[in-house]
Amino acid sequence: MKKFKNIAEFESALKKQLEQHSVQPPAHLFDKLNLGVKPQNIAHGNKFIKLITHPLTVIKMAILAASIISVVYFATRTDTQIHEVNKGKILVDTLVEDIKIIPISPSYDIDQSKDEPDLDKNTPNLKTNRSEETAKSLLEKTIQNHSIIEEEKPPTNNLFNSNQAKLTVSNISPCIGETVTLQANMTGDWLINNILIDTNKKEISLTPESNKPIHVKFHNKQEVISQTIQPSITSTSIITQKLDNFNYQFKLNDTNIQANWFADNELIASRSSDVTFSTRTVGEHTIKAVPLQSCATEQNITIRVKGKGSIAFFNVFTPNGDGTNDEYTVDIKHYTLFDIQIFNQLNNQLIFTSSNPEIKWNGQINNDGQECSPGEYVAKVKYQLEGEKPEIKNIKFTLLRP
Amino acid sequence: MSHKLSDEISLIKACSQGDHTAFKKIYNHYKGKMFSICLRYMNTHDEAQDVLQDGFIKVYHKISTFSFAGSFEGWMKRIFVHTCIEFIRKQKQHEDINELTEMDNITVSEMTVSSMDADKLIELIKELPKGYRTVFNMYVIDGYSHKQISDALQISESTSKTQLFKARKQLQIWLKGWFE
Numbered sequence: 001m002k003k004f005k006n007i008a009e010f011e012s013a014l015k016k017q018l019e020q021h022s023v024q025p026p027a028h029l030f031d032k033l034n035l036g037v038k039p040q041n042i043a044h045g046n047k048f049i050k051l052i053t054h055p056l057t058v059i060k061m062a063i064l065a066a067s068i069i070s071v072v073y074f075a076t077r078t079d080t081q082i083h084e085v086n087k088g089k090i091l092v093d094t095l096v097e098d099i100k101i102i103p104i105s106p107s108y109d110i111d112q113s114k115d116e117p118d119l120d121k122n123t124p125n126l127k128t129n130r131s132e133e134t135a136k137s138l139l140e141k142t143i144q145n146h147s148i149i150e151e152e153k154p155p156t157n158n159l160f161n162s163n164q165a166k167l168t169v170s171n172i173s174p175c176i177g178e179t180v181t182l183q184a185n186m187t188g189d190w191l192i193n194n195i196l197i198d199t200n201k202k203e204i205s206l207t208p209e210s211n212k213p214i215h216v217k218f219h220n221k222q223e224v225i226s227q228t229i230q231p232s233i234t235s236t237s238i239i240t241q242k243l244d245n246f247n248y249q250f251k252l253n254d255t256n257i258q259a260n261w262f263a264d265n266e267l268i269a270s271r272s273s274d275v276t277f278s279t280r281t282v283g284e285h286t287i288k289a290v291p292l293q294s295c296a297t298e299q300n301i302t303i304r305v306k307g308k309g310s311i312a313f314f315n316v317f318t319p320n321g322d323g324t325n326d327e328y329t330v331d332i333k334h335y336t337l338f339d340i341q342i343f344n345q346l347n348n349q350l351i352f353t354s355s356n357p358e359i360k361w362n363g364q365i366n367n368d369g370q371e372c373s374p375g376e377y378v379a380k381v382k383y384q385l386e387g388e389k390p391e392i393k394n395i396k397f398t399l400l401r402p
Numbered sequence: 403m404s405h406k407l408s409d410e411i412s413l414i415k416a417c418s419q420g421d422h423t424a425f426k427k428i429y430n431h432y433k434g435k436m437f438s439i440c441l442r443y444m445n446t447h448d449e450a451q452d453v454l455q456d457g458f459i460k461v462y463h464k465i466s467t468f469s470f471a472g473s474f475e476g477w478m479k480r481i482f483v484h485t486c487i488e489f490i491r492k493q494k495q496h497e498d499i500n501e502l503t504e505m506d507n508i509t510v511s512e513m514t515v516s517s518m519d520a521d522k523l524i525e526l527i528k529e530l531p532k533g534y535r536t537v538f539n540m541y542v543i544d545g546y547s548h549k550q551i552s553d554a555l556q557i558s559e560s561t562s563k564t565q566l567f568k569a570r571k572q573l574q575i576w577l578k579g580w581f582e
Contacts, residue, residue, distance in 0.1 A: 003579075004581050014523060017523060021435070317490065
């Protein structure tokens with residue numbers, strides 16, 4: 001026979017064959033179609049005939065029949081023949097007149113001493129040859145025409161109960177991220193969550209990424225072993241307590257767990273279930289707890305420290321001695337740095353400087369008697385609010401003298 | 403059996419009027435091919451007969467909906483494949499869905515099939531574990547896509563692909579000597 005290049009070529013040949021293939025169903029079947037009644041009522045009514053249907057059985061029967069033909073000369077027409085075949089039973093109806101059925105042992109012959117099953121040796125002896133085929137077709141014909149044959153299969157585990165595959169698992173409940181190794185005592189295919197991962201291997205390893213159970217299956221030609229890996233997880237969480245704007249306390253919900261604590265990636269405490277964190281820096285801070293127990297996962301929490309400081313500028317002032325807006329004021333609170341320079345916008349002349357927001361410009365050059373004319377002035381203000389970055393702002397404002 | 407049923411159109415029309423004789427002609431013409439399909443999908447001869455009956459009853463009741471657009475045989479084949487799948491799904495409900503049950507029954511054998519003999523090949527396909535076999539049948543022989551398979555069997559497309567992969571692998575093991 002011509003050999004196939006690959007499975008695809010085989011498949012297309014197979015398809016061609018099977019599309020045109022036809023098998024005649026038992027002749028009486030049409031009469032059993034009750035076309036007027038719901039299908040379900042008829043579908044299972046056909047218990048009249050029991051056939052040998054499993055292909056293995058058919059071949060076994062064929063072998064058997066072949067031996068009969070050679071051994072027993074069937075001139076002797078007997079009535080009912082009932083034989084026990086091992087644990088299975090074959091009952092032959094009285095109608096079978098032409099054939100005698102003699103018991104055979106199942107032809108499985110499994111080499112149980114070897115760890116790795118060898119296909120050729122472990123293969124049930126199913127080779128068919130010409131005479132078997134003839135016998136088979138004869139047998140099938142006979143069966144189709146007359147017989148009622150029931151067969152009980154011996155439980156399959158009797159065939160394979162030793163030489164069993166065994167799995168060894170390094171850790172059945174690993175932590176997330178911890179690698180687990182599964183070993184079998186023979187090679188086979190490995191499936192993880194029903195997806196084929198590896199074939200013909202004795203060992204695989206896997207690393208859980210979440211706490212979802214992982215279903216591992218190992219199968220060789222005879223058996224399947226399932227193993228579920230349940231990654232364990234210790235649920236930890238950080239409880240935050242705000243003491244005041246710049247002081248926080250963090251603790252783990254499970255005080256039995258110790259952790260190393262980091263604030264903005266700097267270690268702030270070690271081997272502790274809680275930590276106090278103080279900062280003067282406004283903005284976001286990331287607090288990280290790295291638990292020392294293996295399965296507890298790293299926890300992160302972000303806090304946002306709000307600044308207390310504020311600053312407000314005004315764009316007009318009227319130094320006329322009326323008690324309101326007589327000085328140019330910058331309203332600043334909670335600051336760490338303040339510096340103001342006031343320029344005349346016309347000629348860029350520096351008119352006033354101060355590092356104290358309480359010392360304000362009164363409209364005179366250096367607050368020293370010589371009054372400045374109305375017009376546009378610019379205040380250059382350097383400042384830093386508590387916990388925040390230093391800033392420089394240029395504020396344009398108008399001096400009015402009504 | 404590849405010849406066309408003579409006067410198929412009028413038989414179909416008569417059949418949709420409830421003409422049993424016409425239906426018997428259709429039955430007799432197609433029973434072999436349809437039984438072959440049933441045998442491929444089902445575990446046992448018995449089951450295949452049951453499904454064959456179910457299928458023909460469906461054909462009888464649905465024949466009035468046949469639109470003459472495609473081939474009648476193709477239309478029938480789809481009915482039979484679906485009937486098989488329905489049957490398999492019903493069985494599955496009673497089984498532990500754990501595939502273990504399915505896998506336990508793998509018979510280890512190097513099938514000695516010496517030629518492209520359809521009967522032997524069907525036997526071979528039937529030796530595949532049920533899950534593999536259904537997908538293999540649908541995809542390779544009956545030309546369904548993975549999407550259609552996943553809808554019909556209510557499995558994911560990736561499961562369908564995996565099953566096909568495993569079926570092919572198993573066949574290649576069984577038919578070792580068949581490949582270059």
